Amino acid sequence: MTVLAIIALTIGVWGQRLAGGFLVGPLLERRPALARAASLIPAAVVMAVIVQLTVANGKTLVLDERLAGVAVAGLLVWRRAPFIVVVLGAAATTALLRAV
Amino acid sequence: MSAEPVAASPAPRLSLADFATMAITFFSLGVTLQVVLIDNGTSAIRAFVASSVIFSATSQFAYLAVKEAGGGEWAAIIAGIIVATRFGILAVSLTPRLPTGTLRRVAASLNAFDPNVAIAVQQPTPEGVEREFWRTTAGMYVGWFIGIAVGTFLGDVLGDTQRLGLDAVFPAALLAIIGNLLRTRDGRTAGIAGGLLCVVLLPFVPAGLPIILSLGGVAIAILLSNESTSSEEAS
Structure with missing residues (x-):
């Protein structure tokens, strides 16, 4: 990570909480449709990050052992497994498939 | 990171077990993030500083994902900031439930994460919300800082992280966070x-x-x- 990224992300992350609690909150209270849209942003964007990390290599789409690991993680999340179990399940699946 | 075990009961009080769950979750998240950061070429000290001040695995993962794909610095930073909108939205739901007092509200909303807000807002009184919020937050901080310290050390000694399947850990952790x-x-x-x-x-x-x-x-x-x-x- 660059120093610029560390500074910009620190401001961006902490600043959004302040903006949420004190500026956006009162604004959204009067606009329920906007509030609903805002609450869906993380699902769409974080999923895009997940997809990129799972099936892409640079700008090429590739299907490899990572996909199996993330699929196992998805199953574990759906079964409400603890965080540590999800993470270890994904790593173990991917590592095992690479070993064989 | 899932708040399920505690979110299931109607008005949960944070027990020692819940504090431990919170600490263990943030511990594993911290370890994972540090190992991945160092594997991506960030020096151990810079990785530790970054995770201490940014304190958002999602943002840091998103930034790395874009850089890994060959994206520009600002594209990566914007991606990291957009995924953190989640925190702003969590602060929206937390802040009005807290006791009045600007300073107390600012302090709490600055620490809005998924699991602590999920538990705190289930308390019936503003004082209860604030108390449970800080108890869960304490668990997160303890777990996170021990985790990034351990991860910084591990990242230096692990070697080939691909062989250990750690590249799958990164998206798996994000999946658990938005579960x-x-x-x-x-x-x-x-x-x-x-x-x-x-x-x-x-x-x-x-x-x-x-x-x-x-x-x-x-x-x-x-x-x-x-x-x-x-x-x-x-x-």
């Missing part, structure tokens, strides 16, 4: 649409842009959900 959102119908639709948009755009547009354009998934989820509501009204 609760994906349980709601609209959240699931937005997630699937955002993911599909990213896959389709990835080979064709500059790195970083697929993540930013996945915001279109929100519009798709709202359109689809409005459509199904109006057809239900019509039938």
Whole structure:
């Protein structure tokens, strides 16, 4: 990570909480449709990050052992497994498939 | 990171077990993040400082994802900031539930994360909300800082992390973080649409842009959900 990224992300992350609690909150209270849209942003964007990390290599789409690991993680999340179990399940699946 | 075990009961009080759950979750998240950061070429000290001050695994993962794909610095930073909108939204739901007093509200909303807000807002009184909020937050801090310290050390000695499947840990951790959102119908639709948009755009547009354009998934989820509501009204 660059120093610029560390500074910009620190401001961006902490600043959004302040903006949420004190500026956006009162604004959204009067606009329920906007509030609903805002609450869906993380699902769409974080999923895009997940997809990129799972099936892409640079700008090429590739299907490899990572996909199996993330699929196992998805199953574990759906079964409400603890965080540590999800993470270890994904790593173990991917590592095992690479070993064989 | 899931708040499920404690979120299941109607008005949960934080027990020692819940504090431990919170600490263990943030511990594993911290270890994972540090190992991945160092594996991506960040020096151990810089990785430790970054995770201490940013304190957002999602943002740091998103930034790295764009850089890994060959994206520019600002594209990566914007991706990291957009995924942190989640915290702003959590602060929106937390702040009005706290006792009055600007300073106390500022301090709490600055620490809004998924699990602590999920537990705190279930308390019936403003004082209860504040008390449970800080108890869970304490667990997160303890786990996080021990985790990033251990991860910084581990990252230096692990060697080939691909062989250990650590590249799958990174997306798996994110999946666990947004797990609760994906349980709601609209959240699931937005997630699937955002993911599909990213896959389709990835080979064709500059790195970083697929993540930013996945915001279109929100519009798709709202359109689809409005459509199904109006057809239900019509039938």
